[in-house]
Amino acid sequence: MALVPKPQTSNNKAQGYFDKRDFRHIPEKDEYRCPAGERLIWRYSTVEAGRNLHCYWSSACGTCSLKQQCTPGEQRRVRRWEHEHVLEAMQKRLDCAPEASRVRRQTVEFPFGTLKAWMGSTHFLTRTLPRVSTEMSLHVLAYNFKRMMRIVGVT
Numbered sequence: 001m002a003l004v005p006k007p008q009t010s011n012n013k014a015q016g017y018f019d020k021r022d023f024r025h026i027p028e029k030d031e032y033r034c035p036a037g038e039r040l041i042w043r044y045s046t047v048e049a050g051r052n053l054h055c056y057w058s059s060a061c062g063t064c065s066l067k068q069q070c071t072p073g074e075q076r077r078v079r080r081w082e083h084e085h086v087l088e089a090m091q092k093r094l095d096c097a098p099e100a101s102r103v104r105r106q107t108v109e110f111p112f113g114t115l116k117a118w119m120g121s122t123h124f125l126t127r128t129l130p131r132v133s134t135e136m137s138l139h140v141l142a143y144n145f146k147r148m149m150r151i152v153g154v155t
Contacts, residue, residue: 003093003100003101003104004094005094005101006087006088006090006091008021016069017071017072018066018069018070018076020078023035023040023078025080025084027085031056032056032078032080034064034076035066036065038060039058040056040057040058040076040078041056042054042056043057052081052082053080053081053082054079054080055079056077056078056079057075057076057077057078058075058076059075061076062074062075111143115139115140118143124136
């Protein structure tokens, strides 16, 4: 079972605005509830970077007393990925087992540290994402072979 924290990519908290986490999704009605108690209803769907996103907003933003804390724009829009419920369920599992994150960090950091040492603590030798991806894949493959030989042995 995967335990990966839900990515929080918004910079709104740092700018003094409400974060997406302050808006509660209500799956039965497919809408959001804002900190002021207003409903953000589904308006449209779009595809960005191959992901289907749904966009929600409220018509009451113009008269809201919390608008200064919410958005500098006309309305606060909240986007939701079509599979975000999976991320939320995973985050809920992680919240119930906080020690799992610590164990995962310890387990994952060692191979990356080893790979970085093999690379000489330098940058990648290639450029462009496909080439760097290939270079990293080769490093990971070599790491896995060395580890397998150490565990199974070589005859």
